[in-house]
Amino acid sequence: MAEAAVQAGCRFFAGYPITPQNEVPEYMSKRMPQVGGVFVQAESEIAAINMIFGASAAGARCMTSSSSPGVSLKQEGISYIAAAELPCLIANMQRGGPGLGNIRASQADYFQAVKGGGHGDYRLIVLAPASLQELYNLTMNAFDWADYYRNPVMILGDGILGQMAEPVEILPYEPILELPEKDFVLDGCKGRKPRVVKTLILKPADGLIAHNEHLQEKYKRIESELSLCEEYQTTDAEIVIAAYGITARIAKGAVRMARAKGIAAGLIRPITLWPFPNEPFISAAKTASQMLVVEMSHGQFIEDVKLAVNGQCPVEFLGKGGGWYPTEEIILEKIESMAAASATAVKGKL
Amino acid sequence: MPNLTRTEVLTDAQTHYCPGCGHGIIHRLVAEVIDELGIREKTIGTAPVGCAVLLYDYFNCDIIECAHGRPPAVATGMKRVQPDKIVFTYQGDGDLAAIGTSETIHAANRGENITVIFVNNAIYGMTGGQMAPTTLTGMFSTTSQDGRGEHGEGPPLKVCELLSSLEGVCYLERTAVSTPKDVISAKRAIKKAFQNQIDGKGFSLVEVLSMCPTDWKLSTAKAVDFVNNEMKTAFPLGVYVDRS
Numbered sequence: 045m046a047e048a049a050v051q052a053g054c055r056f057f058a059g060y061p062i063t064p065q066n067e068v069p070e071y072m073s074k075r076m077p078q079v080g081g082v083f084v085q086a087e088s089e090i091a092a093i094n095m096i097f098g099a100s101a102a103g104a105r106c107m108t109s110s111s112s113p114g115v116s117l118k119q120e121g122i123s124y125i126a127a128a129e130l131p132c133l134i135a136n137m138q139r140g141g142p143g144l145g146n147i148r149a150s151q152a153d154y155f156q157a158v159k160g161g162g163h164g165d166y167r168l169i170v171l172a173p174a175s176l177q178e179l180y181n182l183t184m185n186a187f188d189w190a191d192y193y194r195n196p197v198m199i200l201g202d203g204i205l206g207q208m209a210e211p212v213e214i215l216p217y218e219p220i221l222e223l224p225e226k227d228f229v230l231d232g233c234k235g236r237k238p239r240v241v242k243t244l245i246l247k248p249a250d251g252l253i254a255h256n257e258h259l260q261e262k263y264k265r266i267e268s269e270l271s272l273c274e275e276y277q278t279t280d281a282e283i284v285i286a287a288y289g290i291t292a293r294i295a296k297g298a299v300r301m302a303r304a305k306g307i308a309a310g311l312i313r314p315i316t317l318w319p320f321p322n323e324p325f326i327s328a329a330k331t332a333s334q335m336l337v338v339e340m341s342h343g344q345f346i347e348d349v350k351l352a353v354n355g356q357c358p359v360e361f362l363g364k365g366g367g368w369y370p371t372e373e374i375i376l377e378k379i380e381s382m383a384a385a386s387a388t389a390v391k392g393k394l
Numbered sequence: 395m396p397n398l399t400r401t402e403v404l405t406d407a408q409t410h411y412c413p414g415c416g417h418g419i420i421h422r423l424v425a426e427v428i429d430e431l432g433i434r435e436k437t438i439g440t441a442p443v444g445c446a447v448l449l450y451d452y453f454n455c456d457i458i459e460c461a462h463g464r465p466p467a468v469a470t471g472m473k474r475v476q477p478d479k480i481v482f483t484y485q486g487d488g489d490l491a492a493i494g495t496s497e498t499i500h501a502a503n504r505g506e507n508i509t510v511i512f513v514n515n516a517i518y519g520m521t522g523g524q525m526a527p528t529t530l531t532g533m534f535s536t537t538s539q540d541g542r543g544e545h546g547e548g549p550p551l552k553v554c555e556l557l558s559s560l561e562g563v564c565y566l567e568r569t570a571v572s573t574p575k576d577v578i579s580a581k582r583a584i585k586k587a588f589q590n591q592i593d594g595k596g597f598s599l600v601e602v603l604s605m606c607p608t609d610w611k612l613s614t615a616k617a618v619d620f621v622n623n624e625m626k627t628a629f630p631l632g633v634y635v636d637r638s
Binding site: 055056058082084086087088090091092094095096097098099100101102103104106120121124230231232233234235238239240241242243244 | 438479
């Protein structure tokens, strides 16, 4: 992720040590000076995100990374950055919570990432990679989306992605969008009128209400343009699993095992968590007999799945927080029990 | 000869500051310095949360408005990305010495090449007169109604003294704007703090003791007396660090 950021032109990184993501600031502390960039070990998560606020307003591609408790501290700055419509990348390698929790993998910050976290009506573009290659690729894309929409982007990973090792092809960066000129940058007012980056808008009617409406229009545009999702064996699936990130990768193994046992299972894996890819769920709800949400929390992602499914299909749940993660076998067991219950129900009808 | 003409830096916006407030004088001093150094077109200011949040209404240069207490962190990001620009923060006592103490101390200790204008009026002005970290012992505020120090508030926090132990700091001076002599001295200090940044010498902070007649519940004349008689005793003026 750090090298992908460097490849994509990220030249400012500020962060604070927290497990399980220390490899990112460690790498950046060495790499940034090599490419003429800046690394600052901030005195706090709050300072780090505010350094990003300044660096972004100064025109740099910039990022910070952290893990759950640290991302909670960053929420103030994230709200300001979203309000000021500044581009940046924030990575959260989620760990067990609430509180100090533990340093095992978790997906319990879904609400915080997708629904807000900081104060006010704002949205982050939230990306959920399931492999290190995808993490690499999405990191490069994230900078483009951030610049294109002038909006902060969050990579919502977890402690497994943060700590695992697997081969990655280091691809050169190529922009995926035609990027607008950064006409908001504060670089001294030579030859132009002074610019202001601010979020205080005291007047309601033509001020803060209008600004909020402007933001909401932008979010609607993003929702209509950006939605990524992987579907695996869903065409004829009776039981469709919904999972994201590393959990989805485990679930894919469970789908294969179920298929080997003659159960028609499939998988929907959202890659963008916001915007949420509703369409695959709407389609699957019409064809599948049941859905199963698997996540490393006590049920956050499931709320968006249920909103998309809208009662058209029963949705079962398998998940726990605190550092629990599912194995392929645990998911398979759940699929088998769902398949058996379904068969019994069909028999009952006959 | 004193400069009696308008500065290029200040806009002609009507002031929102209360009668007798020191911000107007301090704005003018900062503006005169930016004018005299010829740096308006390469200067970026950071506005705090507090009475001076509307800095951008008065300053005819690029400004970024920050979350409460965060200007030194924002300025760090700004200056590191554009080392050839001049970045200053303008902060009150609540912003710099309470909610933003950490950002202040660490930016100072890193020796960030920025200029900090610290306006100390011993009170939270914008929110209506609550106790500040620099409220004097025994002083009334809406959250220390029996006088500071009666209920475990501790003594006032002295920023120049606190920061003077840090080896990364270039220049610290405490000034005031309560007499003509002080105003002249404050301008000299502010100019030096900007010149240090131009010369790449590192973190410079000028503390300015200032009047807040409204929240002190004093007449404008008595507020000046309060700075001269009470504040200068608690916060002695002078140069605390000069490594320039």
